[in-house]
Amino acid sequence: MASETEILKALSRIIDPDFGKDIVTLGFVKDIRIEDQQAFFTIELTTPACPVKEEFRNQAEQAVLALPGIERANINMTSRVRGGISDKQAIPGIANIIAVASGKGGVGKSTTAVNLAVAMAQSGARVGLLDADIYGPSIPRMMGLSGFRPEVSTDGKTIFPLENYGVKTMSIGYLVEENKAMIWRGPMVASALGQLLGDVAWGELDYLFVDMPPGTGDAQLTLSQKVPVTGTVMVTTPQDIALLDCRKGIEMFRQVNIPTLGIVENMSQFICPHCGESSPIFAEGGADRLSQEFNTVVLAHIPLSMPIRELSDKGTPVTAALPDSEQAAAYRLLAGQVARKISVLNSRKIDIPIIMQG
Structure with missing residues (x-):
């Protein structure tokens, strides 16, 4: 019969691609016990949205079943999202604050923020979404909550958020x-x-996404000064004029010591609803060039698709209304990429100006 030591040795061959270390050294493996030729253990990841979660499960099962006397592996996949370290006053209970920003309006930033938040929640994470666009708030309609009013505490000092999806x-x-x-x-x-x-x-909350207004003004400065922002997700379209303003947004956040997690190229391709053909109506490759310029990554390419627009207008994000669609899959991929970037960034436990490298 295999021992706990042998199980740990077998699992130490599984390497986390983001941290470059094995899952035993990283402290992911917990609560090992062996009963009746069965191995029981937990793998605790840094985020429920881990893109390689099922790959880890499969590798762990194969590694343990290869040991003598083990006929079944019972693996409990869990997660614990950690926050970073900052000298700013944190909001109690919130591990990570992520700004979803753009230099320019009309690039689909709010649509991206809504679907990113819903996709992250679908992974099992505890998620909040703050609409920081005071002049043009769109979250109530996009989240199907238009006309609703939040409750306020009896002393009038606390507001209770509305929840959907x-x-x-x-x-x-x-x-x-x-x-x-x-x-x-x-x-x-x-x-x-x-x-x-x-x-x-x-x-x-594991993640609070903040849907920022376009530009580099009061809202951006207020957020950066009042709370520890883990990082920003910059949204742009491929066209040069949008990239110009996105570049300014990245520079602005860099000046206030907030790292860029990566870039989302929205409306990357137009998908014809009749034939399914893709057309780069806003040019192509712009976000890739921008990411190389700032030594960051493109987190996702989101197509210009009618269902995304139609469902957003109806207050039913495509990630919730059509979870099996290609569009929803693109947002789930984005959520996974954002989660893994945050995990790596927080593992460094430093608070300096930096742009995430791919």
């Missing part, structure tokens, strides 16, 4: 009429964003 959400759009224009100066925007960050009962 497994994602806790907050937006200024819940607090004002949908068609009302917010004619506010910068200090009022900063104050409102500060309240949406600090006065909301988010609870325990």
Whole structure:
């Protein structure tokens, strides 16, 4: 009969591709016991959205079943998302804050943020989504929560987020009429964003995604100054004018010591709804060139697809409405890539200006 030591030795041959070390050295393997020719153990990953989770499970099963006297491997796959270290005041209970940003409006940033959040929640993570676009909030409609109002504590100091598709959400759009224009100066925007960050009962979250307004103004500065932002996901289309503004966004976050996790090339290809043919109507290869310039990576190429637009308008993100579709698969891939970048970044436990390398 194999021993616990032999099981650990067998599992030490499994290498995590992101950390470059084996899962035993990384401390992923826990609670080993052997009963009646069965091996029981837990593999605790750094995120439930780990892209190689099933690969780890299969490798671990094969490694243990190859040992003498083991006829069955019972593997419990779990995860514990860790936060990083920062000198800024963290929001209690929130491990990671990720800004979803763009230099330019109209590139599909909010659509990306919504589907990224839902896809991450579908992986089993505890997820929140904050709408930081005070002038043009779109999260209420995209998340199917238009017309709903959040509850407020009896003392009026705490707001409780609204939840849909497994994602806790907050937006200024819940607090004002949908068609009302917010004619506010910068200090009022900063104050409102500060309240949406600090006065909301988010609870325990692995990831809080912040849907930023376009540009490099008050909202971006407020977020970077008030809370420890783990990193940014930059959204752009392939065309040169969008890439120009995305470049400015990356530079701005770098100046405030917030790393870029990577770039999402949205509307990468137009998918014809009749024949399925792909056409690069906004040019192609722009995000790849930009990623090389800033030594970062392209996290995903998201197509320009009618179902994504139609379902967003209806308040049913494609990741929730059509989970088996190619479009939803692209967002799940994005969620996995974002999760693994965050895990690697937090493992470094440093707080310096850096752009994630591929």
